[in-house]
Amino acid sequence: MATPPDNVPRFTEAAPAKINLDLRVTGRRADGYHLLDSLVVFADCGDRLDYYPGDGLAFEITGPFAAGLEADENNLVCRAIRSFATNAGVQVTGRFVLTKNLPVASGIGGGSADAAAALRLLTRLYPGALGADHLNEVALSLGADVPACLVSRSLRMQSVGEAITPVKLDFPLYILLANPGISVETARIFGDLKASGFSFSPERRLPREIATPDQLLSILQNSSNDLQRPACQRVPEVAGLIDEIAGLSGCLYAAMSGSGATCFGLFASLEEARSARENMSVDSKNYWLNAGTIL
Numbered sequence: 001m002a003t004p005p006d007n008v009p010r011f012t013e014a015a016p017a018k019i020n021l022d023l024r025v026t027g028r029r030a031d032g033y034h035l036l037d038s039l040v041v042f043a044d045c046g047d048r049l050d051y052y053p054g055d056g057l058a059f060e061i062t063g064p065f066a067a068g069l070e071a072d073e074n075n076l077v078c079r080a081i082r083s084f085a086t087n088a089g090v091q092v093t094g095r096f097v098l099t100k101n102l103p104v105a106s107g108i109g110g111g112s113a114d115a116a117a118a119l120r121l122l123t124r125l126y127p128g129a130l131g132a133d134h135l136n137e138v139a140l141s142l143g144a145d146v147p148a149c150l151v152s153r154s155l156r157m158q159s160v161g162e163a164i165t166p167v168k169l170d171f172p173l174y175i176l177l178a179n180p181g182i183s184v185e186t187a188r189i190f191g192d193l194k195a196s197g198f199s200f201s202p203e204r205r206l207p208r209e210i211a212t213p214d215q216l217l218s219i220l221q222n223s224s225n226d227l228q229r230p231a232c233q234r235v236p237e238v239a240g241l242i243d244e245i246a247g248l249s250g251c252l253y254a255a256m257s258g259s260g261a262t263c264f265g266l267f268a269s270l271e272e273a274r275s276a277r278e279n280m281s282v283d284s285k286n287y288w289l290n291a292g293t294i295l
């Protein structure tokens with residue numbers, strides 16, 4: 001078989017944006033990590049990780065949000081490569097190129113999605129080197145969102161992030177994502193929640209299959225993102241953003257994802273999500289807006 005030219009990646013992995021449609025904080029562990037119950041979906045926008053074979057190990061970042069990150073050993077892609085290599089007992093070589101399309105520290109799991117993309121890519125490069133359970137342990141050690149991002153399809157996330165149950169959505173769903181260009185540190189928002197004396201959300205029942213948009217709406221209207229209130233206190237733009245999205249034509253539901261500051265609106269058609277993006281009144285210089293499809 002002919003070898004591909006140097007400018008064609010051997011493997012490419014998408015790193016889709018993660019959206020917490022709700023996020024219930026149901027308890028706190030002795031180590032300070034919070035117990036969660038979140039309905040999570042993934043969108044067709046995201047970062048991309050390309051792999052080019054070669055001697056030595058190299059990592060580069062390109063794309064619209066590359067400037068916000070260092071391509072150093074602390075990057076979640078490098079941490080994922082290191083951890084995979086150690087746990088699988090392999091020596092990883094080659095050039096990894098991350099195209100950073102998602103805003104950094106924005107509640108849509110960018111870094112976690114990148115780490116998960118690196119783990120999926122390495123699993124293709126070294127098939128069978130790590131069993132599924134071991135891979136999930138490695139994923140969790142990189143971040144609470146990484147096990148969910150490994151799956152990158154709609155799911156229920158519980159425990160501190162590692163208990164994953166697939167949830168099937170039986171209908172197409174579209175999303176508008178809006179980020180005000182203000183980064184939010186996740187640990188700080190959980191800290192603010194704790195300091196507020198917040199009472200934990202009760203357990204809830206969640207079906208494994210959601211048949212209609214109305215059923216999804218009824219689930220979301222009876223739930224919330226418990227991090228939204230502390231995030232709104234730190235970033236007052238969030239409340240206005242949710243109100244604006246909720247008022248756009250065709251918007252079924254609007255809220256904040258993760259620890260913020262990205263907010264989202266759900267739509268029944270891509271046309272409605274796109275025209276909602278066009279109708280946002282925000283300053284497009286600072287804001288990041290994306291209309292897309294739920295995977």
Ligand SMILES: C[C@](O)(CO)[C@H](O)COP(=O)(O)OP(=O)(O)OC[C@H]1O[C@@H](n2ccc(N)nc2=O)[C@H](O)[C@@H]1O
Nearest residue numbers: 032033034112143144145146160161186187190258259
């Ligand atoms: C808010 C979510 O995005 C919801 O999906 C995740 O829970 C956060 O996922 P993540 O960014 O991968 O989080 P990590 O990097 O593991 O943790 C960042 C910080 O958030 C807090 N944290 C995170 C997850 C969790 N279940 N409880 C927490 O209290 C901890 O202070 C932790 O130091």
Ligand SMILES: Nc1ncnc2c1ncn2[C@@H]1O[C@H](COP(=O)(O)OP(=O)(O)OP(=O)(O)O)[C@@H](O)[C@H]1O
Nearest residue numbers: 075076104105106107108109110111112114145258
């Ligand atoms: N590849 C990466 N992409 C984004 N952030 C990274 C990456 N590697 C390391 N980081 C660091 O991780 C932190 C969290 O970034 P990330 O974009 O994952 O946050 P987030 O969108 O709030 O994630 P979550 O929704 O999982 O809380 C940032 O402060 C950033 O410096």
